[in-house]
Amino acid sequence: MLDLTGKNALVTGIANNRSIAWGIAQQLHQAGANLGITFLPDEKGRNEKKVADLVEPLQPSLFLPLDVQNDDQVAATFATIASQWGRLDLLIHCLAFASKEGLEGDFSQISRPVFTQALEVSAHSLIALAGAAKPLMTAGGSIVTLTYLGGVRVVPNYNVMGIAKAALEINVRYLASELGPQNIRVNAISAGPIRTLASSAIGGIYDMIHHVEQVAPLRRTVTQTEVGNAAAFLCSDLASGITGQVLYVDAGYEVMGM
Ligand code: 0WE
Numbered sequence: 001m002l003d004l005t006g007k008n009a010l011v012t013g014i015a016n017n018r019s020i021a022w023g024i025a026q027q028l029h030q031a032g033a034n035l036g037i038t039f040l041p042d043e044k045g046r047n048e049k050k051v052a053d054l055v056e057p058l059q060p061s062l063f064l065p066l067d068v069q070n071d072d073q074v075a076a077t078f079a080t081i082a083s084q085w086g087r088l089d090l091l092i093h094c095l096a097f098a099s100k101e102g103l104e105g106d107f108s109q110i111s112r113p114v115f116t117q118a119l120e121v122s123a124h125s126l127i128a129l130a131g132a133a134k135p136l137m138t139a140g141g142s143i144v145t146l147t148y149l150g151g152v153r154v155v156p157n158y159n160v161m162g163i164a165k166a167a168l169e170i171n172v173r174y175l176a177s178e179l180g181p182q183n184i185r186v187n188a189i190s191a192g193p194i195r196t197l198a199s200s201a202i203g204g205i206y207d208m209i210h211h212v213e214q215v216a217p218l219r220r221t222v223t224q225t226e227v228g229n230a231a232a233f234l235c236s237d238l239a240s241g242i243t244g245q246v247l248y249v250d251a252g253y254e255v256m257g258m
Contacts, residue, residue: 002236005032008085009235010077012038012066012129013094013146014051018196020146021094022054023224027232029058033090036062036081061085068095068125078132088136090235093129093145096122096198102160103202110160122164126171130179130186140183142235145172146227147188147246149254157204169246176244185243187234192222192250217252 009028013021014037029035037060039051052063062084064077081088098118102110126145133143150158151165169188176186192212199205212221230249233239248254 002031002232002238004028004090004232004235007033007089007235008036008081008087009033009090009092010036010038010062010081010088010133011092011094013092013096014039014055015047015197016050017054018194018200018224019094020191020194020196020224020227021092023226023228024092024094024144024231025055025058025228027225027228028090028092028235031232031236033235034085035060036064036085038064038066038077040067041065068121068128071128074128074132078136082136085136087138088133089139089141091129091133091137091141091143092231092235093126093143095125096146096161096164098122098160098164100201104157104159107159110163114160115163118160118164119167122161123167123171126168126175130175134179134182134184137179137182137184141179141185142239143175143179143184143186144231144234145186145188147172147190149190149192149248149250152190155208157202172246173244180243185234185239187239187242187244188246189227189230189234190246190248190250190254191227192216192248192253194221194224194227196224212251212253215253215256216250217255220251222249222251 011025037055066077102114147165150162172186172188193208227249
């Protein structure tokens, strides 16, 4: 059975109880993993408090600030993991950000700063975290990130995030190639649309969810728990032969042509 006892897992990208990362953290905890949770620090410490209260039942052994645009915080996170855990086994990357201008209007008007920020936060961050995790994954490991169909096909308004997810998906393949000899697997889950903090900020997300409910083979959207279960599988020895892949957890939507 799916067993992650004795595995040290770093989970990034929890914002609130609707976060896909929260669904993943719960499933890893249920499978017996030892958790480290990161939060995006803000000036007033409100996000820290919110995430700390949420994850308290999972009793994480590490709870660390991590803004991937801050190299010192990335270094500090992995220095703490090295000193407190000694070894990292699982890395869950659930980070993305684009400014609102990059998620509406004409694709041809995406500006350099909007492009750069989206790619830095949403795609380079996987490279940064995988590179820092590599020396700590001394017993092999599994890295899982989240992507979306909008990185492969045109989804209206996904715009600059489409570029970022395309970059992220090729990052997965290059990282899988580099890290494979060290028995570190790298995979992505392409989740169908889910109501989260990130997606609720988008105009038309409810129409998209309604569309998926009409068209997807399973005639519904997926849940954070279902994405969490797929992530737990990819983290487990049950997936020992799988690396460099994008696993669609989307109620089958991706196979449809019309
Ligand atoms: O990857 C995403 C969302 C990522 C995201 C969301 C926001 C909203 C608030 C990144 N940056 C921001 N920046 C903000 O200021 N998804 C897969 C969800 C999503 O986003 C869309 C979608 C779907 C689905 C944007 C347009 C169209 C569809």
